[in-house]
Amino acid sequence: MSVTTDGTSAVLVLEDGTVYRGTAYGATGTTLGEAVFSTAMTGYQETLTDPSYARQIVVQTAPHIGNTGVNDEDPESRRIWVAGYVVRDAARRASNWRSARSLDDELAAQGIVSIKDVDTRAITRHLRDKGAMKAGIFSGDALTDARGEERPTAELVDEVINQPGMLGARLAEEVTTEEAYVVEPSDHGYSGEPVATVAAIDLGLKTMTPVRMAERGLRVHVLPATTTFAEIEALNPDGVFLSNGPGDPATASTQIGLLREVLDAGKPFFGICFGNQILGRALGFGTYKLPFGHRGINQPVMDHTTGKVEITSQNHGFAVDAPIGEIVTAPESRYGRVQVSHSSLNDGVVEGLRCLDIPAFSVQYHPEAAAGPHDSAYLFDRFVELMTRDDVATGADTLPPADRRPSATDSAPAPTGGHDQHA
Numbered sequence: 553m554s555v556t557t558d559g560t561s562a563v564l565v566l567e568d569g570t571v572y573r574g575t576a577y578g579a580t581g582t583t584l585g586e587a588v589f590s591t592a593m594t595g596y597q598e599t600l601t602d603p604s605y606a607r608q609i610v611v612q613t614a615p616h617i618g619n620t621g622v623n624d625e626d627p628e629s630r631r632i633w634v635a636g637y638v639v640r641d642a643a644r645r646a647s648n649w650r651s652a653r654s655l656d657d658e659l660a661a662q663g664i665v666s667i668k669d670v671d672t673r674a675i676t677r678h679l680r681d682k683g684a685m686k687a688g689i690f691s692g693d694a695l696t697d698a699r700g701e702e703r704p705t706a707e708l709v710d711e712v713i714n715q716p717g718m719l720g721a722r723l724a725e726e727v728t729t730e731e732a733y734v735v736e737p738s739d740h741g742y743s744g745e746p747v748a749t750v751a752a753i754d755l756g757l758k759t760m761t762p763v764r765m766a767e768r769g770l771r772v773h774v775l776p777a778t779t780t781f782a783e784i785e786a787l788n789p790d791g792v793f794l795s796n797g798p799g800d801p802a803t804a805s806t807q808i809g810l811l812r813e814v815l816d817a818g819k820p821f822f823g824i825c826f827g828n829q830i831l832g833r834a835l836g837f838g839t840y841k842l843p844f845g846h847r848g849i850n851q852p853v854m855d856h857t858t859g860k861v862e863i864t865s866q867n868h869g870f871a872v873d874a875p876i877g878e879i880v881t882a883p884e885s886r887y888g889r890v891q892v893s894h895s896s897l898n899d900g901v902v903e904g905l906r907c908l909d910i911p912a913f914s915v916q917y918h919p920e921a922a923a924g925p926h927d928s929a930y931l932f933d934r935f936v937e938l939m940t941r942d943d944v945a946t947g948a949d950t951l952p953p954a955d956r957r958p959s960a961t962d963s964a965p966a967p968t969g970g971h972d973q974h975a
């Protein structure tokens with residue numbers, strides 16, 4: 553390995569031994585995580601502060617990062633969660649009327665070890681071909697041993713390999729809010745009495761999600777990841793929501809159990825991302841790890857209930873294993889019929905679920921769109937509709953009538969024994 557010893561060198565090391573040399577950015581030292589890439593062209597502040605990125609080293613395919621600096625309005629949570637940040641060309645100057653400080657300074661202040669001046673296109677192609685993998689960024693003192701000698705690459709690779717992987721990682725409890733709090737409609741431009749109350753379980757919630765609900769008149773109780781069903785019932789909410797969040801959905805047994813209690817009680821339910829995976833597992837489907845996942849704000853999705861395409865904001869490395877297009881009986885058959893309502897137009901991965909016999913639906917992507925296009929905002933309206941319609945308890949098709957395609961349900965085959973390929 554050839555590095556300069558003036559303190560500006562940094563290396564990105566992948567578990568397969570690939571090494572990319574660049575310049576230290578943000579904090580210096582060592583960081584370990586899963587290397588993933590995001591194709592978002594904008595919204596780096598929202599990416600960095602999305603708790604779903606906990607323990608991940610994010611490679612940004614957009615070549616120029618940091619040009620609008622950092623402001624105090626756009627963070628999607630209380631801190632930066634990415635384990636490390638990889639950019640090609642870091643802006644030398646921040647230029648925006650809202651900018652309060654530079655991204656370099658912010659990464660340093662929050663202790664995020666990062667690297668710049670690397671070929672992010674080459675790294676992305678590598679991760680796309682070989683899959684997301686364990687990685688580390690090393691800079692400053694981390695590049696030399698106690699005698700000031702350069703550390704051999706093999707030693708850095710060993711350190712990378714010896715970290716825990718994302719498969720089996722249980723992280724939601726690490727990022728959730730400690731205290732419950734309420735997001736009020738009146739604080740977000742909605743005048744009048746709240747139309748319904750939501751219990752939103754924070755598994756890594758992004759700020760804009762409850763805001764999008766409050767804008768529609770929903771009073772949102774944001775609750776910690778370990779909230780019990782009895783604690784939810786004490787609030788007497790009209791609906792329950794499970795947020796996005798980091799880690800492997802196979803580890804979310806607490807929340808899967810909680811959601812089953814919610815569904816058994818007939819409470820309307822909406823889930824986003826991790827919440828979609830948890831609904832999938834509660835219904836009895838499996839989940840599996842994608843080779844490199846979907847991350848970015850330009851991900852095309854088909855809504856099979858309307859035939860419309862939407863461009864979505866995504867950040868997921870796992871997916872639900874369920875058959876696309878058919879209406880099947882949930883493997884947990886007490887929940888009745890379920891359909892994959894949305895799928896990815898890039899690779900056919902499940903992007904949404906809707907139950908036909910209980911009031912529950914979810915999507916794998918981010919309709920709060922922070923950052924991202926607003927095509928999917930209708931999903932929050934569906935949630936309002938689901939909680940406020942008169943026949944919610946009857947177990948009728950959970951889609952609002954206007955969105956119903958008669959043929960989708962009327963010609964449905966008789967429920968079969970369900971899906972038999974759980975992961």
Ligand SMILES: NC(=O)CC[C@H](N)C(=O)O
Nearest residue numbers: 604796797825826869870
């Ligand atoms: N944004 C999310 O909720 C991600 C969910 C899950 N951690 C995944 O990677 O698939």
